[in-house]
Amino acid sequence: MDATATGSPDHGTGTPTDAPGGPATRGRPRDPGRDAAILDAAVDVLAEVGYAALTMDAVALRARAGKATVYRRWASKDELVLDAVRRLEHQQVPVDPLPDTGSLRGDLLALFRPEPAEETARRDRAAAGLVSVLSHRPELAGAAHRSLVGPWAHAHRTVMARAVARGEVDPGADVGILAQVLPTMAAYRALVQRAPFDEAFLLAVVDGVLLPALRPPAAPPR
Template sequence: MTHDASDDGTSKHEQTARTGRKRDHTRDADILDATLEVLAEVGYAGMTMDLVAARAKAGKATVYRRWPSKAELVVDAIARMKRSQVDLENLPDTGTLRGDLLGLYKPQSIEEGERRLRIMAGLAAMISTDHTFADAANAAVVEPWADAHLVFMRRAVDRGEIPATADIETLSQVIPSMAAYRALVQRKPFEREFLLALVDGVVLPALLNTPIGDAPAT
């Protein structure tokens, strides 16, 4: 007599289905959007995977299979939000570095600005409770913007607008890092006036006044 069940009582058919089933990622966008909504409403402490699943109208098993923890879910949701704002394939190209840096800025309504601050507050709370996600949060919040600014600065070097000796690797991170600090620590919106102060008072002077002898090592 043959046995079709394993020691734990699972049938061979069930085992095959379990191991052979491909993950369905078609609901990922809905789940990540729901994550941001719940995070903005109840904060990181009040957020649960079950709340997200209910908001996304997805099965709890679907959420847990894709994201083992809510911290990982939040990081992916923030990354999706940033990717929707920074399209490296379609960046502004105004002909000047200043124009490009300002052209990337998108004004937000008061409601959207407040929502974004609540989301960032949730992210800050997550990092404060689990520092292992700091690098992932940096990749989601700072790096997409820094990558865009680096593209702008390379263009400016090619045009002869700024010296080739400028440390664009470092200076491309200034505005994104300050934006993250303003949102995560100061809990303030990133407004155009603040961006202008950084562009005209910090970044452009630093790029244009790079001493020839201080060229970054290659």
């Protein structure tokens, strides 16, 4: 348990604990494991109560950490929630390493990794909790898009760029835009349509939308 879980100050090198929102001090080294626990707690609280009702205190309590510990890492609720959602999405992308099947279709299909229904529901509830506030906080829209779509779009852009290098994809194709198509459609499907991201949906988008848009143009008839 973190030393601040009971409200007492951290004790590391004797440096005073920084106040919430204040500059970081030279206390004990930051523990990545503690970061992960706080972000997981933020996801759970976000999924349960939504963005508006989420508080730093509630996240700290769920993570068994002190409020000062949370504020040393994230200066605001916005930063904490966006990082939590970003981490959640990154956990779904098989980036170590990305699939390399030798074909773009194979790579795009291999990126799809079925997960337990319970975990899917948890992720979708957390994402919905973030999306629900965008009508009131439009300044968060760009950051929310990067958190929800960014990790998948980056993976798609990477496998598409490899396909361009192999000569499999039209070098004039707008890979930057097309890499966002499936992640954005998946987010809309999950958050607005409340429909599952399943293999049938994946095949429909890959075979019916992405591959036709990325193929080199056909040679004109002689």
